[in-house]
Amino acid sequence: MTTATMEHRLGSVTALPVGEGRAYPVGDEMVAVFRLRNGELRAVSAVCPHAGGPIADGLIDAEVVMCPLHQHIFELATGCSKTGQPPLKVYPVRVDNDELVVGLPA
Secondary structure, X not given: OOOOEEEEEEEEHHHOOOOEXXXXXXXOEEEEEEEOXXXXXXXXXXXXXXXXXXXXXOXXXXXEEEOOOOOOXXXXXXXXXXXXXXXXXXXXXXXXXXXXXXXEEO
């Protein structure tokens, strides 16, 4: 069984510098979108499940993001914690006509 998704346009991909993340309000959710140095995009929950830290402000590499509050580490591809915390939600993200597009469950 697959879950239907609704796509949301977030704005120009050029507003998201390579190697950084930004938090976007999407419906009732906050989504952190990261533009990795290799050009790939990742989108996860923008709020750390541990203490509400701003995930988009965390340090990233090609595989993980580190919450800036308490240094909990999450895999960007799966949302799984490497430090024993509940996982982040993971969302599909892509570029369409220079715009970031993220999918959330409908």
